[in-house]
Ligand SMILES: O=c1nc[nH]c2c1ncn2[C@H]1C[C@H](O)[C@@H](COP(=O)(O)OP(=O)(O)OP(=O)(O)O)O1
């Protein structure tokens with residue numbers, strides 16, 4: 376991901392904290408943030424807004440010069456540090472201005488990380504672009520060591536601007552066409568790595584459409600959207616679930632159009648219906664006004680009074696299939712049931728969450744049938760006890776997908792949802 380940072384609010388921070396060394400808090404924030412970025416695998420490159428020509432013209436004088444110098448020095452320092460891993464860093468600012476504050480070629484030669492992707496550029500606004508175009512026929516002799524200008528470098532994915540101002544100013548206008556913009560409610564010096572993590576987490580759940588309509592709606596039934604009809608969004612972070620649900624809703628509900636949103640929604644502790652209600656209301660916020668479907672799936676061991684239940688995800692992640700099996704060692708009863716609770720909410724003014732439950736009995740066994748194409752999650756350790764000879768005594772992972780969708784907890788819950796939807800949509 377290419378991250379843009381606009382460190383806004385340094386001067387206001389100074390007014391609020393007159394005893395602080397000028398710009399020191401903003402400078403530490405810059406240093407901290409860049410080194411934090413280098414520890415985040417998801418962040419491949421960072422464009423940092425140092426100072427634009429527009430900025431300098433509007434706010435001439437010591438203040439701006441000092442801020443630029445301080446931030447650049449901080450950047451230099453952070454580049455001098457051994458970063459956790461190479462990070463393509465790019466500072467955007469006005470070249471002549473920067474030249475006055477730091478020895479520019481120095482910046483280039485000091486950093487092993489600066490390459491053509493992170494060379495400082497002065498094209499951030501239309502006036503910059505015009506100025507640069509006018510020099511194309513005769514490159515300025517004063518800057519022979521600068522790398523060539525790339526007018527359209529790789530686009531930004533996410534731009535973060537703290538400081539209570541919700542605009543781009545002249546930052547990367549050409550590269551920000553489809554960037555997501557976030558404006559944390561604090562001044563730059565108060566923006567912490569934890570806040571950055573929170574923004575990145577939220578960004579991860581954002582469906583990016585790049586100006587288009589996103590993924591083609593996958594249709595159920597006849598497929599075509601009727602006039603005025605909205606598609607229903609299934610919100611889940613789990614691809615295995617999505618695949619099954621697409622197939623489960625592919626018929627039986629005329630006119631239903633299922634789209635999907637990849638989002639890991641917050642999950643409360645509580646009973647499954649409660650979890651699903653909260654999950655459903657959280658999903659509404661992501662679905663842009665569409666009705667939403669969410670589900671929560673539990674795996675309940677009878678010997679343990681129904682645990683791990685909705686918490687199976689965390690148990691599975693922590694101890695794996697072998698660990699789930701070991702939890703039942705010492706008990707004779709290895710029976711279990713899988714349960715899916717589906718939540719549906721029409722959205723808009725209607726906040727009622729309709730809840731449907733499906734359950735399938737089975738028992739916990741040593742993993743069978745996992746691997747390529749062999750189910751997901753705890754499928755390999757759940758041996759089904761229901762259905763017919765294609766499903767009884769067979770783990771979900773060993774089963775044909777069509778067979779799982781005949782007997783599974785999910786199929787039963789979504790079967791009830793389908794009956795409900797067929798009633799409300801006709
Ligand atoms: O049919 C299934 N067969 C095997 N494993 C399954 C199944 N269905 C869910 N699972 C796993 C996924 C997760 O480890 C836990 C449920 O947690 P759960 O919160 O419902 O799922 P999730 O977090 O993966 O997706 P979501 O974004 O919809 O919450 O059991």
Ligand SMILES: [Mg+2]
Pocket residue numbers: 640642688
């Ligand atoms: Mg979940």
